[in-house]
Amino acid sequence: MSITLHTCEQLDAQDPLRSLRDLFELPEGRLYLDGNSLGVLPRATPARVAQAVCEEWGQDLIQSWNTAGWFELPRRVGDKIARLIGARAGEVVAADSTSINLFKVLSCALDIAAADHPARRKVVSERSNFPTDLYIAEALCRTRGLELVLLDATALEAALQDDVAVLMLTHVNYRTGAMHDMAHLTAMAQARGILTVWDLAHSAGAVPVDLHGAHADFAVGCGYKYLNGGPGAPAFVWVHPHHTDRFWQPLAGWWGHAAPFAFTPHYQPAPGITRYQCGTQPILSLTALDAGLDSVLAAEALGGMPALRRKSLALTRLCMDLVQARLGGHGLGIATPQADDDRGSQVSLTRAQGGYAIVQALIARGVIGDFRAGDGATQPDILRFGFTPLYVGYADVWHAVEQLRQVMDSGEWQDPRFAKQHAVT
Amino acid sequence: MSITLHTCEQLDAQDPLRSLRDLFELPEGRLYLDGNSLGVLPRATPARVAQAVCEEWGQDLIQSWNTAGWFELPRRVGDKIARLIGARAGEVVAADSTSINLFKVLSCALDIAAADHPARRKVVSERSNFPTDLYIAEALCRTRGLELVLLDATALEAALQDDVAVLMLTHVNYRTGAMHDMAHLTAMAQARGILTVWDLAHSAGAVPVDLHGAHADFAVGCGYKYLNGGPGAPAFVWVHPHHTDRFWQPLAGWWGHAAPFAFTPHYQPAPGITRYQCGTQPILSLTALDAGLDSVLAAEALGGMPALRRKSLALTRLCMDLVQARLGGHGLGIATPQADDDRGSQVSLTRAQGGYAIVQALIARGVIGDFRAGDGATQPDILRFGFTPLYVGYADVWHAVEQLRQVMDSGEWQDPRFAKQHAVT
Numbered sequence: 001m002s003i004t005l006h007t008c009e010q011l012d013a014q015d016p017l018r019s020l021r022d023l024f025e026l027p028e029g030r031l032y033l034d035g036n037s038l039g040v041l042p043r044a045t046p047a048r049v050a051q052a053v054c055e056e057w058g059q060d061l062i063q064s065w066n067t068a069g070w071f072e073l074p075r076r077v078g079d080k081i082a083r084l085i086g087a088r089a090g091e092v093v094a095a096d097s098t099s100i101n102l103f104k105v106l107s108c109a110l111d112i113a114a115a116d117h118p119a120r121r122k123v124v125s126e127r128s129n130f131p132t133d134l135y136i137a138e139a140l141c142r143t144r145g146l147e148l149v150l151l152d153a154t155a156l157e158a159a160l161q162d163d164v165a166v167l168m169l170t171h172v173n174y175r176t177g178a179m180h181d182m183a184h185l186t187a188m189a190q191a192r193g194i195l196t197v198w199d200l201a202h203s204a205g206a207v208p209v210d211l212h213g214a215h216a217d218f219a220v221g222c223g224y225k226y227l228n229g230g231p232g233a234p235a236f237v238w239v240h241p242h243h244t245d246r247f248w249q250p251l252a253g254w255w256g257h258a259a260p261f262a263f264t265p266h267y268q269p270a271p272g273i274t275r276y277q278c279g280t281q282p283i284l285s286l287t288a289l290d291a292g293l294d295s296v297l298a299a300e301a302l303g304g305m306p307a308l309r310r311k312s313l314a315l316t317r318l319c320m321d322l323v324q325a326r327l328g329g330h331g332l333g334i335a336t337p338q339a340d341d342d343r344g345s346q347v348s349l350t351r352a353q354g355g356y357a358i359v360q361a362l363i364a365r366g367v368i369g370d371f372r373a374g375d376g377a378t379q380p381d382i383l384r385f386g387f388t389p390l391y392v393g394y395a396d397v398w399h400a401v402e403q404l405r406q407v408m409d410s411g412e413w414q415d416p417r418f419a420k421q422h423a424v425t
Numbered sequence: 426m427s428i429t430l431h432t433c434e435q436l437d438a439q440d441p442l443r444s445l446r447d448l449f450e451l452p453e454g455r456l457y458l459d460g461n462s463l464g465v466l467p468r469a470t471p472a473r474v475a476q477a478v479c480e481e482w483g484q485d486l487i488q489s490w491n492t493a494g495w496f497e498l499p500r501r502v503g504d505k506i507a508r509l510i511g512a513r514a515g516e517v518v519a520a521d522s523t524s525i526n527l528f529k530v531l532s533c534a535l536d537i538a539a540a541d542h543p544a545r546r547k548v549v550s551e552r553s554n555f556p557t558d559l560y561i562a563e564a565l566c567r568t569r570g571l572e573l574v575l576l577d578a579t580a581l582e583a584a585l586q587d588d589v590a591v592l593m594l595t596h597v598n599y600r601t602g603a604m605h606d607m608a609h610l611t612a613m614a615q616a617r618g619i620l621t622v623w624d625l626a627h628s629a630g631a632v633p634v635d636l637h638g639a640h641a642d643f644a645v646g647c648g649y650k651y652l653n654g655g656p657g658a659p660a661f662v663w664v665h666p667h668h669t670d671r672f673w674q675p676l677a678g679w680w681g682h683a684a685p686f687a688f689t690p691h692y693q694p695a696p697g698i699t700r701y702q703c704g705t706q707p708i709l710s711l712t713a714l715d716a717g718l719d720s721v722l723a724a725e726a727l728g729g730m731p732a733l734r735r736k737s738l739a740l741t742r743l744c745m746d747l748v749q750a751r752l753g754g755h756g757l758g759i760a761t762p763q764a765d766d767d768r769g770s771q772v773s774l775t776r777a778q779g780g781y782a783i784v785q786a787l788i789a790r791g792v793i794g795d796f797r798a799g800d801g802a803t804q805p806d807i808l809r810f811g812f813t814p815l816y817v818g819y820a821d822v823w824h825a826v827e828q829l830r831q832v833m834d835s836g837e838w839q840d841p842r843f844a845k846q847h848a849v850t
Contacts, residue, residue, distance in 0.1 A: 025479075025483045027483070040486065046478050051465065057463075057656055058471075062459050062462050065656075097678065132682075135691075136678060230708070231495055232711070233707060248567075252564035265575060266560075267560035279523055282707040284710045286707075354814075368487070372488065373688070374689075420532065
């Protein structure tokens with residue numbers, strides 16, 4: 001039975017999460033499928049930020065460090081994030097960037113490995129991991145004389161041998177949307193005495209994550225994708241409580257001190273995750289992240305992460321089915337895994353070339369996805385479409401695929417105005 | 426001739442910078458003398474932030490990375506900061522926190538020293554430097570097996586010997602407002618082959634700084650004090666062009682990559698200061714910093730930093746003179762240097778004890794300064810008053826000292842409601 005727009009509209013009408021859409025300021029006249037890159041603006045956020053600017057800063061000034069709870073904000077926001085990733089209250093802080101948090105946790109993982117297994121000289125990761133994760137690891141390995149081993153996803157398990165100190169992975173792949181089995185890989189690693197570091201950038205708020213259930217060691221993640229925290233929102237960091245107090249993290253700033261306002265000349269790290277803080281945090285951006293998290297946690301009353309996951313899988317399934325049914329003969333493939341357990345909340349289409357122009361032609365029609373370049377040889381271009389179940393509906397998927405069909409059938413993507421002019425951000 | 430309120434009002438009437446005050450949203454019914462901790466809200470900022478939230482993020486979403494110039498914002502803001510610190514366009518980026526930027530530059534300074542002078546094993550700093558600077562240095566020295574030598578300011582010069590790798594100082598002391606002679610100390614250090622790292626947290630926007638003129642090597646600074654960038658605004662980093670490309674800074678994230686959107690698996694640092702970026706920056710907070718800088722640069726048309734400095738010195742001079750003339754017999758001392766060349770833009774009063782209660786009693790009267798605890802023994806309590814010449818006037822100084830006189834003469838500060846209840850932030 002073929003899927004119709006009517007079917008999709010019926011699915012929207014029956015969607016138990018449909019009311020959540022009203023929490024967001026969806027851009028006018030456009031269909032936004034890039035929440036995996038930057039989540040949309042929650043309607044409550046402008047007033048929250050304006051209050052932080054005009055009242056907390058403008059009127060109460062330094063007193064807001066106490067009265068508005070600015071100093072505690074990284075931990076308060078962290079507690080909200082904890083609810084989405086299988087961590088406990090008091091185990092997460094929101095601070096700095098994902099790259100910087102990865103530097104903190106990877107440094108500590110390597111310190112622990114050096115203490116417990118000094119002969120291990122390898123850090124294993126995935127070749128197609130998000131590059132900044134690889135750069136941070138590359139720089140750390142370089143400093144410490146370790147080897148960073150980059151592998152295809154399929155070769156990871158076999159590499160988990162007794163010479164490996166740390167397995168560092170991004171849970172959901174940014175290009176393809178493929179999702180690792182965190183519990184399984186962590187168990188495999190743990191059986192070999194290998195510590196695991198997970199980047200949840202494309203997971204937190206998008207797929208169920210259970211850090212304690214998976215016995216993970218360290219995790220970081222991003223605030224501006226599925227957590228709707230706004231452009232460049234602070235990131236987050238989690239460390240398993242049995243690791244937090246073993247070493248100093250190297251960015252030993254005053255917000256991680258046991259008594260930051262004692263202003264003592266020597267560093268004494270705070271116990272627990274607090275020591276993973278470093279310097280003063282950007283309160284306005286952190287306030288927007290706080291509001292963004294409320295927009296995600298609003299789903300708790302409607303079934304929470306399991307309900308979001310069910311809808312997310314239905315949306316991505318629908319997208320792939322529609323592409324297969326209605327977009328044959330245009331050289332488009334699907335990079336995202338078909339098995340539900342193996343994919344995150346996005347669909348990545350492939351094409352040997354022309355991806356940039358196709359995405360531009362779609363944007364001109366009001367469908368916002370994004371593009372990640374192939375290498376012109378073995379790696380195809382990627383057309384990415386993120387399906388944030390909080391605010392994307394089934395009919396949206398229909399319309400997006402229909403617009404893509406028209407772009408391809410008409411050949412309009414070959415119009416010179418869609419040709420690549422300069423580097424894409 | 427004794428100073429009167431009338432004299433102060435006349436000085437305000439003749440103040441060529443007086444119009445700048447209208448650029449700021451001064452808190453109602455209060456006299457804010459804590460711009461050295463958190464600068465006040467510029468009137469233009471709420472609309473700028475609202476535009477970033479509602480238009481750039483809310484409507485244009487990911488396209489704003491290009492169309493609103495988000496990706497370039499750290500460098501654009503950096504160029505504005507450069508004008509205040511004697512750096513050139515393209516030499517400064519606004520990013521991360523002061524602590525994290527200090528980690529980057531101190532790491533690189535130590536890499537350079539290790540390459541050029543491997544036998545040098547000491548980092549010298551001031552015992553009363555801002556603690557987070559000392560913590561960052563302590564952690565780095567620990568990792569590298571170096572010695573962090575903390576000295577009194579008067580002992581610094583003599584310590585600049587051939588065993589020192591780096592001299593790391595904060596230009597203006599956060600407790601006392603004492604200012605180092607950057608050009609002199611840098612020359613002394615350079616003559617011995619020692620690299621200099623300067624923290625400009627209490628200098629940028631407050632006192633003239635000429636990094637190139639002083640032949641400084643590295644500098645960092647804070648966005649939320651005299652630059653009026655808002656709570657926790659991103660910090661900044663400057664590296665002399667002849668050092669930037671010598672080493673990787675250790676926080677090797679994708680924003681510091683030579684081709685961040687090529688998404689290559691290996692790190693290739695960008696040339697120049699760009700490599701001192703790491704991960705994605707908090708755009709809302711960075712936008713507020715951009716607006717804050719405009720409020721400082723507005724002084725350029727009225728004489729710029731030299732004019733601000735003249736007024737700042739006059740304000741701090743006035744404060745100290747009034748305290749000496751009108752506040753005898755209350756056990757108050759002045760920690761801030763009397764010589765103009767030796768002080769920043771604040772006045773720090775000392776008292777053996779009771780500082781907290783006095784500051785609280787002042788706050789109850791609407792005069793906002795802050796308090797830094799002594800050790801109850803050799804270190805007295807500090808009562809800090811920052812005089813930001815952009816928005817503080819001469820009559821403000823009069824009223825502040827008059828309120829302090831009343832607090833002391835009446836003994837009201839000894840009222841139990843002003844006693845210390847809990848840790849102060």
